[in-house]
Amino acid sequence: MTDSYDIIVVGAGHAGIEAALSSARMGNSVAIITMDTNAIGRMSCNPAIGGLAKGHLVREIDALGGEMGKAADATGIQFKMLNRSKGRAVWSPRCQSDKYAYADYMDAVVNSEENITLIGDSVIGVSVLSKKVEGVYTTNRGTIAAKAVILTCGTFLNGLMHTGLKSTSGGRVGEEKSGGLTENLTELGFKTGRLKTGTPPRLKKETINFDLTEPQYGDEEPRAFSFSTKNFNPPNIPAYITHTNEKTHRIIESGLDKSPMFTGLIKGIGPRYCPSIEDKIIRFSDKPSHQLFLEIEGIGRGDIYVNGFSTSLPEDVQTEAIRTVPGLEEVELVRPGYAVEYDYFPPHQLYHTMETKLVKSLYFAGQINGTSGYEEAAAQGLVAGINAALKLLGKDKFHTDRAESYIGVLVDDLVSKGTQEPYRMFTSRAEYRILLRHDNADIRLSEKGYNFGLASKKVYDRAKYKKSLLEESVSALRATHLSVKKINERLGHIISRPADKPSSLLQLLRRPEVKLLDILPIFEITSSALAKKIQSDPESAEQIELEVKYEGYMKRQNEQVARFRKMEHKNIPPTFDYSAIRSLSSEGREKLSTMKPESLGHASRISGITPSDLSLVAIALRAYDTRV
Amino acid sequence: MxxxxxxxxxxxxxxxxxxxxxxxxxxxxxxxxxxxxxxxxxxxxxxxxxxxxxxxxxxxxxxxxxxxxxxxxxxxxxxxxxxxxxxxxxxxxxxxxxxxxxxxxxxxxxxxxxxxxxxxxxxxxxxxxxxxxxxxxxxxxxxxxxxxxxxxxxxxxQGALKERTSSLRSKIVELSALIEAELDFSDDEITPTPKNVIAEKIDQVLIGIQQVSGNYGYGKIIRTGAIVPIIGKPNAGKSSLLNALLAEERAIVTETPGTTTDIIECPVDIEGFLVRLIDTAGIRSTSESVEKLGVDKTFEQIRSADLILWLIDKSSPIEEDDLNIYAELKNRNYIVLESKSDLSRHKSFNPERHDIKPDLAISSQTGDGLHELSSDIATKLRSLDAGEDALITNARQAAAFSKSEKALKRALSSTLDGAGNEFISVDIRDAMIYLGEITGEITTDDVLNEIFSRFCIGK
The missing domain is CATH 3.30.1360.120 (Probable tRNA modification gtpase trme; domain 1)
Incomplete structure (x- = not known):
């Protein structure tokens, strides 16, 4: 008799962890199958969590009840709110992590989860019957049965690592590739592509002269990722800044004939937002110098990550080049940087639940879908895990849309547009950016997380409280009116020009020079209880101020969202037959038939679909609804 | 998309x-x-x-x-x-x-x-x-x-409008990239663009958009013809001039009677322009209220005209009616015609005293000055062309340009007010979407592509 589980998760990276934890916590028996059961939650590239737009993803994962935010809070060694010089609406949290502690934390959480069984094996295929997944084939244990399978294989599918003209097969340094699975999925009808990513060399800490670099610390008042983290008091360990120079660049140029990228050895497409140092030097040849960040990989550990120096040049060229950098004259490498090529499955082959369109109950999450980044992977793992669990429970699917979360933007971009390069989240991808802030992730998502049984009641209650305090305060500020005399008396020293007509506190707060704290004493006279609540809750105070100051923009975005949602709610059944719509353009028919959009709104975001195609589909849908 | x-x-x-x-x-x-x-x-x-x-x-x-x-x-x-x-x-x-x-x-x-x-x-x-x-x-x-x-x-x-709109849109994409790059990447990676540079760039695109949309009127003239009413007080010779022009120039259709009013519209071809001559003839009455209606109608014609032919009757005195019309013509495109050049001048016909300068003397009876009038009409219509090749020819395009212009104006004022890029970008995006409605280019990836080609990203 074969082993049997509700859900099998293949891989134990950032996507696999969230997929396994969420589905297990929702009551399913889950097996994680991974080649190395000691390699859980590894940070294979930079030792950091969050960053612009990525920080939003972490906050949202946390609000839904995922693990990443808590792990980052527990193991971060330096926290920083990015974009602090800009408006609060685009602030985003980031931390430097002790990557060893992070992996240990995740290892402990996964191992202590009762419903999870950890299996060390290599998956070489998925077992499918009548277009539904039945389990997986493994190298050592044969078939393992499951009602649902989530593949989170990262860069391991036919992984090929390059340093100079030397290439080794494997998914990460020191770890084997997984073979056979791509071929198996291709046979099932999946389309595959090849991508590339890279990582910088790691340096020996004791060979660096830090005196020649400039330390960069985190915030003095750090903010946690998780809505449930209390008494937050993390270390503040600096990164060190140094720079490349003309000498460095000349050495790199001299090694280009041995670069796997520039000699055409690497065929996969790499990310433009994270170029290798050789790329930067060629494409921006007028820049005499590039900034490098030396980042501690772990407290008490001897390896240093060189942020900004991703490369696949031969090891000797890497060493020679990096020794021209101030502070690194004597440096020794722990290991060289490398590029890795791997298979991915263009994600238009998925539904918004991350379930594949070809095989029922088979889910893909993380780098297998062509994304990059721990946060992007974790977000997809969570969506896949929750959906796999909900389906087994016979419940409605989990869908968060572009107007509700960055996770929604991520998933929708992937399934409706696919990706040609490793996909990373950017704030500019979110059309409703002003509404999707890191500070209100709990208000947006914790109700869903709570209903799944993942987010804690405390977090959900707090979100409800924040929301009602916000609404109450805004309407009370609107209702509190001040005479001209009172305004000038109380706020004369703050306002830029004296008042000439009576105003509400809300109107006064809208002036750029007036802060919530300035009007709170006046507010206290009429709404004493409310004012006290605001005073004791700086987080809410920030939100109220933001909401009032930018009410006009928020209102406009809310109107855009209402229009957007109307289209999103017009569902298209998966069995919908586009060939029956006579007047549809042939391009439209082909695209719609392959992409199987889930709603009219989703259809509108598929490239090549015209407004008249959409009108025709809308009409046919109406006819379909009436017939059914 | x-x-x-x-x-x-x-x-x-x-x-x-x-x-x-x-x-x-x-x-x-x-x-x-x-x-x-x-x-x-x-x-x-x-x-x-x-x-x-x-x-x-x-x-x-x-x-x-x-x-x-x-x-x-x-x-x-x-x-x-x-x-x-x-x-x-x-x-x-x-x-x-x-x-x-x-x-x-x-x-x-x-x-x-x-x-x-x-x-x-x-x-x-x-x-x-x-x-x-x-x-x-x-x-x-x-x-x-x-x-x-x-x-x-x-x-x-295929014409110039698409090219022009496309180039305006790509300027907005560039602008958007400058604004978004600062939001997508941290200060460590990107040097911020000063607000006055942003404002200047918005202004440049605005000027371009205004040039195109300002020529909407000319585009309409090319597509649907120029509205050219012949005005003047009763008996100034409007109908005679209309008939004479129809005889002189190629009439495209014969009289098309209006429906609820007594306006007569006759399209003629003048040097390649479709000119829709309009005569308010037939409004003749001694009853005061109908007379007033006639004057109102005339004023309405003036307001919606591309070019006005104003007749002043040489054989009668300059009267208050004439002066009322003259007042209404201010800042409009018109030609002053001294009609009935074959008749003798009335002793109280003194346009100079009222600062009225006739452009041309004509006679519908003898045909005197009619040829010159045709060429003056064409010259005046040509002068409406702002020299912009790109022509907006329908209300849908005009609406798209107008919305894009409004969005950019909002973006400009919020930039000058020192608003954050996240807010400026709301309007810049709108402006981009509206122009995209004309060219059919709509994708947010454009902006990221622009960012990657401009900035050395990746610390």
Whole structure:
């Protein structure tokens, strides 16, 4: 008799962890199958969590009840709110992590989860019957049965690592590739592509002269990722800044004939937002110098990550080049940087639940879908895990849309547009950016997380409280009116020009020079209880101020969202037959038939679909609804 | 990415065949149809969302200038009882193309969107108003209309407008990249662009957009002809001039009588321009109120004209009527004609005293000056061309440009107010989307592509 589980998760990276934890916590028996059961939650590239737009993803994962935010809070060694010089609406949290502690934390959480069984094996295929997944084939244990399978294989599918003209097969340094699975999925009808990513060399800490670099610390008042983290008091360990120079660049140029990228050895497409140092030097040849960040990989550990120096040049060229950098004259490498090529499955082959369109109950999450980044992977793992669990429970699917979360933007971009390069989240991808802030992730998502049984009641209650305090305060500020005399008396020293007509506190707060704290004493006279609540809750105070100051923009975005949602709610059944719509353009028919959009709104975001195609589909849908 | 059809917004379209036919009906459908219509009506003669099915006689005017466009009959149909099953307003106006396109244009400025071909029918269908068996017929109708519209749009898109719009849009994409890069990447990676540079760049795009949209009038002249009324007090020789010009130039059609008024419109071809000569002849009465109506009509013609031919009768004195007309002509495009050059000059005909300078002396009897008049008309019309190759020729394009312009103006003022990039970008994106509606380019990836090509990203 074969082993049997509700859900099998293949891989134990950032996507696999969230997929396994969420589905297990929702009551399913889950097996994680991974080649190395000691390699859980590894940070294979930079030792950091969050960053612009990525920080939003972490906050949202946390609000839904995922693990990443808590792990980052527990193991971060330096926290920083990015974009602090800009408006609060685009602030985003980031931390430097002790990557060893992070992996240990995740290892402990996964191992202590009762419903999870950890299996060390290599998956070489998925077992499918009548277009539904039945389990997986493994190298050592044969078939393992499951009602649902989530593949989170990262860069391991036919992984090929390059340093100079030397290439080794494997998914990460020191770890084997997984073979056979791509071929198996291709046979099932999946389309595959090849991508590339890279990582910088790691340096020996004791060979660096830090005196020649400039330390960069985190915030003095750090903010946690998780809505449930209390008494937050993390270390503040600096990164060190140094720079490349003309000498460095000349050495790199001299090694280009041995670069796997520039000699055409690497065929996969790499990310433009994270170029290798050789790329930067060629494409921006007028820049005499590039900034490098030396980042501690772990407290008490001897390896240093060189942020900004991703490369696949031969090891000797890497060493020679990096020794021209101030502070690194004597440096020794722990290991060289490398590029890795791997298979991915263009994600238009998925539904918004991350379930594949070809095989029922088979889910893909993380780098297998062509994304990059721990946060992007974790977000997809969570969506896949929750959906796999909900389906087994016979419940409605989990869908968060572009107007509700960055996770929604991520998933929708992937399934409706696919990706040609490793996909990373950017704030500019979110059309409703002003509404999707890191500070209100709990208000947006914790109700869903709570209903799944993942987010804690405390977090959900707090979100409800924040929301009602916000609404109450805004309407009370609107209702509190001040005479001209009172305004000038109380706020004369703050306002830029004296008042000439009576105003509400809300109107006064809208002036750029007036802060919530300035009007709170006046507010206290009429709404004493409310004012006290605001005073004791700086987080809410920030939100109220933001909401009032930018009410006009928020209102406009809310109107855009209402229009957007109307289209999103017009569902298209998966069995919908586009060939029956006579007047549809042939391009439209082909695209719609392959992409199987889930709603009219989703259809509108598929490239090549015209407004008249959409009108025709809308009409046919109406006819379909009436017939059914 | 395809353009969002925004099915819940308010749409507007001409529901009678375009052109000169008697009365035209402009329809608005959607939740905002009443409020949009009311923006164009005088405050004391507006429709109420309660007055289902009642017709109201009122006037449409341009809210920005206060100019009256037309006398109209407005009827409101409440959702559930209307054709589209949405709130629906029908505006019956006079059949001139100018009036129709003005009403469409003003409605879009007030928040409506020009309907897609067949969209009213589509909404009627979606609302369950039309029988299911008609579904396929509706689909074919839409596709047929789109095909012919498509052919037209290809012709137009190949032209300068697309190129110009595309280049304006790519300037906005560049601008957007500057703004977004600072939000997408940290200070460690990107050097911020100073606000005054951003403001300057917005201003440059604004100027470009204004150049194109400022030439909307000329585009319309090329496409549908120039409105050229002949005005002057009774007996100044308007009808004679009209007839003489028709004889002199190639008349395209014979007289097309108007429907509710006594306006006569005669299209002629003058040096390649379609010139729609309009005569207010026939308004002749001793009754004071009708006389006044005639004067009002004349003034209305002046306001909607591309070029005005003003006749002053050499054989009669300059009177108050003449001066009233002259006052109305200020800042407009006109030619002053001293008519009846074959007659002797009246002793009180003294235009110089009133600072009136006749451009040309003509005689419809002898044909004196008519040839010169034709060439003056062509010269004057040509002078309306702002030298912009890209021509906006329909109200839909004009609306897109106007919305894009408004969005950029908002972006400019928030930039100057020191607003954050995340807020400026809301309007910049809007401006980009509106221009994309003309060129069909809509994708947010453009912005990221621009960022990657401009900035050395990746610390």
């Amino acid at each position: 395809a353009i969002d059809p925004r099915e819940d917004d308010t749409i507007v379209a001409l529901s009678t065949p375009p052109g000169l036919g008697g009365i035209a009906v402009v329809r608005l459908s959607g939740t905002e149809s009443v409020s949009i219509t009311n923006k164009l009506l005088p405050s004391n003669k507006r429709i109420s969302a309660k007055s289902h099915g009642k017709a109201l006689v009122t006037t449409i005017s341009d809210p920005s200038t206060g100019d009256t466009i037309d006398e109209v009959v407005v009827t409101f149909f409440r959702a559930q009882h209307s054709y589209t099953t949405e709130d629906l307003v029908e505006i019956s106006c006079h059949g001139g193309e100018y009036v129709q396109s003005q009403i469409l244009y003003l409605s879009t400025n007030a928040g409506a969107r020009i309907a897609e071909p067949g969209e009213f029918t589509k909404r009627a269908f979606l609302g369950g108003r039309i029988d299911l068996s008609q579904a396929e017929a509706v689909a074919d109708l839409i596709s047929a209309k789109v095909k012919s519209a498509h052919r037209f749009s290809i012709l137009q898109m």
